[in-house]
Amino acid sequence: MGHDQAQHGGKFAWSELDIFSAFVYGFGDLNCHQKHERSWVINENQMPVCTRDIGIFAGIFVGGLIFRKRGLNRWTIRDSIISVLPDEKVEPFYFNDRRFLLAFGGIALLLLPTALDGGIQAVSDYESTNLKRLITGFPMGVGVGLLFAGVFAANPKPFEFDAGRVILPANARLVPSVEPTDDKISEIATQTETDTTAGDSEE
Known part of the structure; x- marks a missing residue:
């Protein structure tokens, strides 16, 4: 959990975000690989799940x-x-x-x-x-x-x-x-x- 998205083309690790955002992305991390290339980016934000x-x-x-x-x-x-x-x-x-x-x-x-x-x-x-x-x-x-x-x-x-x-x-x-x-x-x-x-x- 909390893997660095920079390894997959992204720009963040959810553990470095504010509490609310970290919870959302942490929940996504429980059930999703969160690979950048398989996820949508909306308003410069990668979605928490693919x-x-x-x-x-x-x-x-x-x-x-x-x-x-x-x-x-x-x-x-x-x-x-x-x-x-x-x-x-x-x-x-x-x-x-x-x-x-x-x-x-x-x-x-x-x-x-x-x-x-x-x-x-x-x-x-x-x-x-x-x-x-x-x-x-x-x-x-x-x-x-x-x-x-x-x-x-x-x-x-x-x-x-x-x-x-x-x-x-x-x-x-x-x-x-x-x-x-x-x-x-x-x-x-x-x-x-x-x-x-x-x-x-x-x-």
């Missing part, structure tokens, strides 16, 4: 907005992610139980442009451009944004831990994978005994 990261952060913001507008808590992460898509479009994936493929395969496809652009650049003489980095970073950010939104949204508590209350496309239902606890079994047995006693009394 153009690809700008695309990624913009995509995360858009992914969050999409989930906020269309996303639902559907108990599981995969079903919560899928909820941003129209129900009628995803019904075939529920009929064939390919929801995992749709949710995480879709996110993988959104990551692919960045993986290809950055990967090919790393192992060959190909050199991307800042515009390409921005464009390929954006879908990755959307995927990351949707993933994090799905992770934070998925919560069984609003359904009182009853998977049968979750409404899914194609009238699909979640199957609880957790066995009933001893307390729950005792509660059911007590209720059954009470109902039986009440029935005998009526006779």
Whole structure:
């Protein structure tokens, strides 16, 4: 951290800046190489992150907005992610139980442009451009944004831990994978005994 940008064509080390600027550039340094030739310069100031990261952060913001507008808590992460898509479009994936493929395969496809652009650049003489980095970073950010939104949204508590209350496309239902606890079994047995006693009394 605090690397000297003069080594990459820049003119500063963020550790030499004022506290506010140092915080901004220090945050960028945590997740970005901050290479001068891969960053935009605005008003003679190099941005704290490269153009690809700008695309990624913009995509995360858009992914969050999409989930906020269309996303639902559907108990599981995969079903919560899928909820941003129209129900009628995803019904075939529920009929064939390919929801995992749709949710995480879709996110993988959104990551692919960045993986290809950055990967090919790393192992060959190909050199991307800042515009390409921005464009390929954006879908990755959307995927990351949707993933994090799905992770934070998925919560069984609003359904009182009853998977049968979750409404899914194609009238699909979640199957609880957790066995009933001893307390729950005792509660059911007590209720059954009470109902039986009440029935005998009526006779």
